[in-house]
Amino acid sequence: xxxxxxxxxxxxxxxxxxxxxxxxxxxxxxxxxxxxxxxxxxxxxxxxxxxxxxxxxxxxxxxxxxxxxxxxxxxxxxxxxxxxxxxxxxxxxxxxxxxxxxxxxxxxxxxxxxxxxxxxxxxxxxxxxxxxxxxxxxxxxxxxxxxxxxxxxxxxxxxxxxxxxxxxxxxxxxxxxxxxxxxxxxxxxxxxxxxxxxxxxxxxxxxxxxxxxxxxxxxxxxxxxxxxxxxxxxxxxxxxxxxxxxxxxxxxxxxxxxxxxxxxxxxxxxxxxxxxxxxxxxxxxxxxxxxxxxxxxxxxxxxxxxxxxxxxxxxxxxxxxxxxxxxxxxxxxxxxxxxxxxxxxxxxxxxxxxxxxxxxxxxxxxxxxxxxxxxxxx
Amino acid sequence: xxxxxxxxxxxxxxxxxxxxxxxxxxxxxxxxxxxxxxxxxxxxxxxxxxxxxxxxxxxxxxxxxxxxxxxxxxxxxxxxxxxxxxxxxxxxxxxxxxxxxxxxxxxxxxxxxxxxxxxxxxxx
Numbered sequence: 001x002x003x004x005x006x007x008x009x010x011x012x013x014x015x016x017x018x019x020x021x022x023x024x025x026x027x028x029x030x031x032x033x034x035x036x037x038x039x040x041x042x043x044x045x046x047x048x049x050x051x052x053x054x055x056x057x058x059x060x061x062x063x064x065x066x067x068x069x070x071x072x073x074x075x076x077x078x079x080x081x082x083x084x085x086x087x088x089x090x091x092x093x094x095x096x097x098x099x100x101x102x103x104x105x106x107x108x109x110x111x112x113x114x115x116x117x118x119x120x121x122x123x124x125x126x127x128x129x130x131x132x133x134x135x136x137x138x139x140x141x142x143x144x145x146x147x148x149x150x151x152x153x154x155x156x157x158x159x160x161x162x163x164x165x166x167x168x169x170x171x172x173x174x175x176x177x178x179x180x181x182x183x184x185x186x187x188x189x190x191x192x193x194x195x196x197x198x199x200x201x202x203x204x205x206x207x208x209x210x211x212x213x214x215x216x217x218x219x220x221x222x223x224x225x226x227x228x229x230x231x232x233x234x235x236x237x238x239x240x241x242x243x244x245x246x247x248x249x250x251x252x253x254x255x256x257x258x259x260x261x262x263x264x265x266x267x268x269x270x271x272x273x274x275x276x277x278x279x280x281x282x283x284x285x286x287x288x289x290x291x292x293x294x295x296x297x298x299x300x301x302x303x304x305x306x307x308x309x310x311x312x313x314x315x316x317x318x319x320x321x322x323x324x325x326x327x328x329x330x331x332x333x334x335x336x337x338x339x340x341x342x343x344x345x346x347x348x349x350x351x352x353x354x355x356x357x358x359x360x361x362x363x364x365x366x367x368x369x370x371x372x373x374x375x376x377x378x
Numbered sequence: 379x380x381x382x383x384x385x386x387x388x389x390x391x392x393x394x395x396x397x398x399x400x401x402x403x404x405x406x407x408x409x410x411x412x413x414x415x416x417x418x419x420x421x422x423x424x425x426x427x428x429x430x431x432x433x434x435x436x437x438x439x440x441x442x443x444x445x446x447x448x449x450x451x452x453x454x455x456x457x458x459x460x461x462x463x464x465x466x467x468x469x470x471x472x473x474x475x476x477x478x479x480x481x482x483x484x485x486x487x488x489x490x491x492x493x494x495x496x497x498x499x500x501x502x
Binding site: 034035039040041042044234237238303304305307327328330335357 | 411412414415417433435436437438439440459
């Protein structure tokens with residue numbers, strides 16, 4: 001066996017991916033499908049036209065629980081600048097762990113679930129590449145305040161696209177009542193799942209947590225629906241980039257604050273004012289005084305893609321920033337990118353140059369997203 | 379009668395007298411995935427064997443295409459500008475990249491024949 005793959009983990013759907021002809025690559029310590037025989041372009045376009053099924057089981061799933069919602073939410077608020085205390089049952093929020101400098105340690109999704117078996121608890125999904133550090137972070141800080149359980153025996157699937165709702169309504173009628181950023185227990189084809197109506201593509205869709213030993217059965221059921229095709233991580237990246245969504249490790253890191261990253265919208269007003277999370281002082285300073293740089297969309301004017309780490313220069317050739325994610329957007333049929341530029345140059349419409357292979361390629365700062373979001377709101 | 383040769387970097391080379399047509403092999407395009415952009419050299423540019431001559435980009439990454447022999451760029455396939463997917467559809471035909479005037483014909487002898495190239499790409 002190849003020594004590299006020997007140390008990689010596999011998700012519960014590994015054998016299914018191989019059966020479907022996926023090209024498997026290492027990602028965050030896992031063997032993951034980057035694409036299936038259809039290829040990245042076709043998979044991306046299919047997701048925006050119909051429905052795509054993604055295996056995201058490499059991501060971390062965590063349950064947090066205490067003697068009451070107020071207690072567990074209050075505990076988590078010590079690490080995240082969100083309003084979790086006010087989170088209603090069946091609702092989900094996007095947030096992040098911050099460090100003492102206000103930098104971002106990971107971004108994550110938190111849902112409040114109330115069920116017969118477990119009672120009132122929080123269900124969290126974190127990035128694969130950070131899950132070990134995230135669990136340590138939670139345990140080091142909150143061990144005495146709440147129960148922290150890594151749900152290592154669960155898989156995570158994402159069903160995304162304009163027809164995802166119709167597929168789910170057929171298989172789990174209660175899902176039809178769910179709107180964007182809600183969460184609940186569903187039986188899909190008789191299989192018990194935790195589902196949220198959210199995702200990482202900008203399309204309507206669901207993220208579905210299921211017991212590992214039922215994951216393949218669920219995946220086959222969803223793939224049997226005529227609207228649904230399997231989609232790999234390659235298209236997942238082009239979809240999220242078109243949607244203007246950050247990739248941790250590229251667009252947001254410990255060296256970027258949520259203010260610089262244009263994610264202040266995810267920080268509740270009460271938290272802005274009262275702080276009580278790591279780095280609150282630094283963020284308050286940034287809201288007061290502004291930031292030196294800002295995350296923006298970058299649209300190359302030609303056909304050449306500009307990838308991560310490409311320098312961004314102003315019209316005089318002075319370097320003013322850097323691309324943090326860049327590639328090709330199949331739905332816009334051209335190159336797209338995201339990066340940070342000096343705040344003085346961050347207005348949409350600003351002309352910039354991208355330094356690619358020794359050439360200065362013209363581009364413009366643009367507002368995100370590149371493709372409008374189509375979430376199912378109330 | 380044209381003569382088809384290959385490089386270890388998965389380029390094909392069609393020899394026609396003292397000019398060659400160069401592209402990437404069907405194996406290479408399959409490994410790359412969907413091609414979204416091709417950067418071709420300017421006509422008249424002098425290229426050196428083994429050095430970068432063109433760039434081919436898939437959705438995920440950029441890959442270099444190396445000059446199989448030293449020479450001068452006579453013509454480039456402008457079709458690829460608007461239709462980069464031609465590289466995937468017909469890598470060894472309509473998806474050609476560059477035509478070169480060969481400066482040292484001895485370098486052609488060092489290229490792989492079909493059998494040698496097949497052994498190389500089958501081993502992957």
